[in-house]
Amino acid sequence: MEKSIIIILCRICVPICRLHSRCRRVQIGSARVTTTRQDFGWPLDTFPLQTCKLWLQILRVLALCLLVFSNCGKAIYREEWGGVADEQKKKRVIVSDSFNRADSVTSLGSADTGQVWGVAGTGTSVFGILLGQAYEVSGTDYAFVWIAETDQIAIQLEVPVFSGNCNLHFRGKDANNFWIFAIDNVGDPINLTKMVDGTLTFVTSTTGSVSNGAILRVELRGCNIIALLNGTRVFNVTDCDIHGGNLYGFLDNNGGGRFDSFLIESLSE
């Protein structure tokens, strides 16, 4: 309710700001005085120019205060003047997991948002919890949560302890179909790779420094895949393979790595 009221007020304030600008210009030419007064529907002989300026100045200050101090200000700016304020949008959390629960050597349990963690493949891989973080106890398959959304979403994962090969898995269907955003300690240390029907393809890769505390993030919009490492964009590719995969999670190929702060959020309002 509060947001709706602010949006309505903002929509009123924007034209007031514009009218004030036009009112100020009337000092240069009388023709614009008529335009401003008629915008309000006021008779020309009962609403002097100075009164117009005074009231519009007051309204303008109030309008600017409202725009500056309200969250909808930038959204209105984007809509009215073509600016960009996507960061102001409230992102909807789909999955969130801090792994802050009892230690376990057999299971990841359930995410903070309720989704139950599973393991891809034959079931021989095991994940667990240690000191509020996730880790792969044994095996080389990936842990996942299943979600209905497969588009307009972002997946983010922290790697507080880097083992040498830690992967953020996304758009998985099974053990033979998935995408990975990987940080590795051999070859090109940062890469985007896909497994399609059991065939592994390195889509793109780059060099760079990888260490403990790395934050991996993938943003999916249609067939566009953007990967960010520690907030910096490293890959931007268009590939429709496994577009409908519902499995999202992580993998530690070497053992000894830790994972934390897993997040899936919607990129659309």
Ligand SMILES: [Ca+2]
């Ligand atoms: Ca944690």
